[in-house]
């Protein structure tokens with residue numbers, strides 16, 4: 001497949017505004033409450049794979065609209081460990097809720113969603129229904145760039161290497177966060193994965209779920225992993241999203257990590273609907 005980065009695509013139906021130098025585009029000209037014809041969807045899909053994060057401002061959508069849009073990319077899924085509640089009528093639409101008496105789920109760690117699963121979701125999507133302005137930003141890092149900026153020697157060491165990912169931290173580090181009590185066995189993924197849509201290679205390790213390189217001890221793996229995380233989370237490699245009501249934001253779990261800034265408490269409401277579209281086993 002020809003990498004998308006090597007193609008030139010003119011956008012006729014949408015216009016894009018960069019959200020940062022590292023990744024992300026704000027998409028103008030799309031109303032997600034309306035059906036998207038194939039040509040319009042193709043432009044959105046292309047923009048997504050080129051830019052890893054898309055932001056649609058001022059949307060006013062129902063859960064079915066969010067599901068319809070998600071399904072254009074792949075089947076939606078519930079959270080595999082049940083750590084997020086789904087809507088009664090739409091179990092695949094998960095609720096992220098923070099308000100007095102109901103402290104929201106923590107995501108203040110760099111991660112790629114469900115990388116502890118055999119088939120992690122290709123993308124995740126949040127629709128912001130209620131926000132506390134200026135608080136609870138979400139950060140995203142570009143894992144293509146993180147890989148490409150490494151020395152050739154380190155890249156060739158990492159190419160072909162595998163790592164174990166597991167959900168142990170969900171239970172042990174932040175026990176108040178979720179009701180997860182049983183952790184599925186760890187899974188093994190390539191350290192550098194190939195994006196099926198772009199053909200590009202991205203680092204696929206994260207500090208929250210990756211435990212060690214296969215064939216190496218944890219002690220041997222740790223300093224190398226730390227270096228990769230430091231590289232991936234340099235300010236220049238990050239987009240920090242400031243939420244507004246009506247934002248629909250989607251991110252590519254195959255080629256980025258994200259981090260939910262925890263600078264708020266129960267008194268500062270936040271309410272979002274989250275969906276994910278299934279991906280493939282990383283290769």
Ligand code: OGA
Pocket residue numbers: 096107113124136137138258259260261274
């Ligand atoms: C998630 C997540 C970030 C946020 O839902 O997977 O990491 O800012 N959310 O809520």
Ligand code: MN
Pocket residue numbers: 107111112113258
């Ligand atoms: Mn997440």
